[in-house]
Amino acid sequence: MQHQYAPIYLDHNAGAPLRDTVREVMIEALSDAGNASSVHAHGRKARGRIETARDQVARLCNAKTRAVTFVSGGTEANMTALSPAWQDQGAPVYLDKLFRSAIEHPSVMTGGRFAVSDQVVLPVDGDGRVELDALEQAVKDADPSLISVMAANNETGVIQPLAEIGAIATRYGHFFHVDAVQAAGRMPIDLESWQADVLTLSAHKFGGPQGIGAVVVRSTARVPAPLMVGGGQENWRRGGTENVSAIAGFGVASMAALEEAADTRHLSDMKAKLETGLCAICPSTVIFGNKSERLSNTCCFAVPGIPAETALIAFDLDHISVSSGSACSSGKVSVSHVLTAMGVPEDLARCALRVSMGWNTSGSDIDRFLELWPKIVGRLNPQARHQAA
Numbered sequence: 001m002q003h004q005y006a007p008i009y010l011d012h013n014a015g016a017p018l019r020d021t022v023r024e025v026m027i028e029a030l031s032d033a034g035n036a037s038s039v040h041a042h043g044r045k046a047r048g049r050i051e052t053a054r055d056q057v058a059r060l061c062n063a064k065t066r067a068v069t070f071v072s073g074g075t076e077a078n079m080t081a082l083s084p085a086w087q088d089q090g091a092p093v094y095l096d097k098l099f100r101s102a103i104e105h106p107s108v109m110t111g112g113r114f115a116v117s118d119q120v121v122l123p124v125d126g127d128g129r130v131e132l133d134a135l136e137q138a139v140k141d142a143d144p145s146l147i148s149v150m151a152a153n154n155e156t157g158v159i160q161p162l163a164e165i166g167a168i169a170t171r172y173g174h175f176f177h178v179d180a181v182q183a184a185g186r187m188p189i190d191l192e193s194w195q196a197d198v199l200t201l202s203a204h205k206f207g208g209p210q211g212i213g214a215v216v217v218r219s220t221a222r223v224p225a226p227l228m229v230g231g232g233q234e235n236w237r238r239g240g241t242e243n244v245s246a247i248a249g250f251g252v253a254s255m256a257a258l259e260e261a262a263d264t265r266h267l268s269d270m271k272a273k274l275e276t277g278l279c280a281i282c283p284s285t286v287i288f289g290n291k292s293e294r295l296s297n298t299c300c301f302a303v304p305g306i307p308a309e310t311a312l313i314a315f316d317l318d319h320i321s322v323s324s325g326s327a328c329s330s331g332k333v334s335v336s337h338v339l340t341a342m343g344v345p346e347d348l349a350r351c352a353l354r355v356s357m358g359w360n361t362s363g364s365d366i367d368r369f370l371e372l373w374p375k376i377v378g379r380l381n382p383q384a385r386h387q388a389a
Helices: 019-029 041-061 074-081 132-139 162-171 244-261 265-282 309-316 337-341 363-380 383-386
Strands: 068-071 085-088 090-092 098-101 117-121 146-150 175-179 198-202 213-219 221-224 297-300 353-356
Touching: 019 244, 041 068, 041 198, 041 213, 041 244, 068 074, 074 198, 074 213, 085 309, 098 132, 098 198, 117 132, 132 162, 162 175, 198 221, 213 221, 265 363, 309 353, 309 363
Parallel strands: 098 117, 098 146, 146 175, 175 198
Antiparallel strands: 068 213, 085 090, 085 221, 198 213, 297 353
């Protein structure tokens, strides 16, 4: 009789499974009536849940509690942050251009509320890091503008030199946005040390609910113009009745993520085991960004001659979920703009797979992956196991 394996989920960068503690607080909040803008007891209870979560999310980012604005997710958060119109110390400020890296998430690649003609794309090196000299050359003579660089890449896990970028932004009088969606729970987040004016988060990447995110500013006196206007919710920064249950879940997940980011050795050990195993199975394995500092949970790799789409299907048939990169582009496998920006040839980029681990990943999950991979390679490209890198 064939042994039945439990499904294994290795796609945390697309969205992590909901934590049990998060589910519990969400169900509790869903069981209560009350609009957080109402003054009666039910409304005050809902308001209390929101303000508790606001404090928890602020602690995740080393930010002030009032600096947190809840929105519907990472895309809305980025759309809000990517605004040419800001309030600074009570006065309107209009930013001239958006300088963004070539490897940003699709929600930043569109440029938010900046016109296409006002966007400048910054190059990255072959290891996936923003070229600081090119950045400085681009912004040093520019009028006050917004620089947008993600904390860590969703496909490769490569971590950007944020403190250095923040220093350049400050030196030349620019504003700095950090998309920290992939960073939460996987590395410390610190608005102050990065000198970031605004960062964005999405709860479902670290075990919170889908459909809730946050815009976090360093100073409540310097904020982007609201994207959603209407009522006075969220200190007039985001109109619309708050999603109390999701916000409460976001707060609980933030506390767990803060604790996990302080010690990522478990994930680092599993990634090291995975990458050692991959290279032992196929000497021709290419691990993208491995010369840069990367998130402890992310491995993006390719074996020449093994198309990602075919490998994904093979893993799925054996109940293992991995991906070929971003889950936000179209739902189908295409050539990664991230790998293209890093100078990876198209034929190799089409072979790229991403394994992303998280709060519920175990060593046995990696063992099972490494047990299946040589069988898949053997079916799809038997020569790959004998080709040198």
